[in-house]
Amino acid sequence: MKYAMVIDTLKCVGCSDCVVACQTENNVPIGYCRDWITESVNGSYPHVELELKSERCNHCDNAPCVRCCPTGASHVAEGGIVLVTEDECIGCGACIESCPYDARFQHPDGYVDKCTFCAHRLKEGQLPACVSVCPTKCMYFGDLDDPTSKVSHLLQSRKFKVLAPEAGTKPNVYYLI
């Protein structure tokens, strides 16, 4: 099993519903986010393009945060999800420094926090909170090892990109373009 998220940038309107859903579901402290929206405008007038993206931890195959963690608190769980065990984390910040997506932060309680792909919801057969609330249904979540899954199908049939591929992390959040 290899979980992945596919986000259709052509359908995303940047409403931030995913951000709010995550904060509510995971009790994210005020001033922090596990996911966020970026907006970029490219081109020269009159040929300009707007791209909106919902970003988060990329649950990389080659996760630098897992590699550099001195205690093993950052680890790869079932389905390739990168998680942090709170009572193994010493709060050294090495994983935060190592993430090219700056997806991690120090929780006010001291440990390092980040997107978990809502692993607790997946166990109950539910989708991650951000995916389940998206009003334009631009986010897809599933198993890349299953060739019949929606995410596999989308990546076979559509053009896509990942963030900072040059960092060599092999991310698992894909953006349809």
Place this chain on the structure above:
Amino acid sequence: MQEEIFISGRNIPKIDPYLEIWHFPISLYLFLGGMAAGIIFFASLFTILKREKDVQTAIKPAMIIVLFALSIGLLALFYDLTHKLYVWRLYTTVRVESPMSWGAWVLLLITIGSFLWVFSYFSELFPKWDLKIKWLKQLEQYLIKNRRNLAMILLPLSLILGIYTGILLSAFNARPLWNNAILGPLFLVSGLSTGAACIILFSKDHFERKLFSKIDLALIFIELALIVHMIMGMYAGSAVQLEALDILIGGEYTVMFFVFVIILGLIFPAILEGIELLGYKVPVAIPAILILMGGLIFRMVMIEAGQLTRYLY
């Protein structure tokens, strides 16, 4: 022409606009760790070479400074942790892939080794202080007999500690300024140089000062060469590395880097030490203090500037 007009960034108040995870205590630790590694290296090396008589400061008083440096460094590291009560987790795992993990183990071993080293000189350092407990006396005798063996262990450990302070940073490919292989050797040489400077500062023996001035001068030239190497390597690097280099050359940290690290921390003390070696009288504390200050500022610049560099946004 394709040009990027606007990127919103992320606007997460507690994380953006840039990382501020590692602060001054980390720079201080990297400096003290490097300096301690330098002193331990010289003390062990001259003991193995059976030249203890030539370097009395390096093997005795300077090793007491090492104990303080390592202790303060460890406290600084501990202070910068945010989940402090779980610090013991560092010593329930060995993770070879993580520089911080093996660095923590080396730091523990070298701290114990340094305490044993100083204890082996206890009677010489504190002649009026009688060790009344029998087993402590036995331990001291045992350590005196095995001092050379201890030096054999501490020598490689000091090199690992010195190089680790750089590899800790260079292992993060997400921070392009840190992500170059030369940083390990550079921090090692800088650590050896600050260690030598510390010995010069506290030595009262003319021969020992001259010996370490010569060593330090050579190390400064190697360090300058490695810095040139680092800059050249980054100029030949990818877009993110070029962008990172802009911070050091023609950016926010240019003055700090060139004036305080390169000129006042390396070139000027090298000139002073050169003049001294030619036979002119130069107050020995000036180049030594400049080198120590330069070493600390170098680590502060690298830590702070490195955290400004990133891949996205």
